[in-house]
Amino acid sequence: MTLNKTALTLEVGANETLSATVEPSDAADKSVQYSSSDSTIATVTPVQGKVTGVKAGSTTITVTTVNGQTATCEVTVTEPSGG
Template identity: 55%
Template sequence: MSGVSLTPATASVKVGATTALTSTVSPADATDKSVSYASSNTAVATVSSVGVVTGVSAGSATITVTTHDGSKTASTAVTVTAA
């Protein structure tokens, strides 16, 4: 596998709302396309195993996607605003 990308590069979500991020593993014919997601600040935003971000409290967090083998990462800056 040559890389992973995460779109959009930046996202904004209100407290209590959700937004979806999309990861793309390249090349398209990679044998293992599984990825995991993590939030740099789960008090501000959480992320599900499929890339759905939920706003928890106002602030900023970085959502990072990592390929299964851990060798490639990509990230999205998320801003959470008051509902």
């Protein structure tokens, strides 16, 4: 399984959706579960993979298939540049 990004930088309040590709392409169950190692830095919706920056810092988003395969994306959240 792969993610469309292995690293992501977001501003606080911004969001981006990650996309997982499950192999093989004919796998019976392609459902995945997303989780954040620190939801005080960035949250992620468990099914859709929408990552939202909460406060400045770094965290890891992990996506797991039903059969236990995992992929990760390192997320860095920065303060908004406009001030």
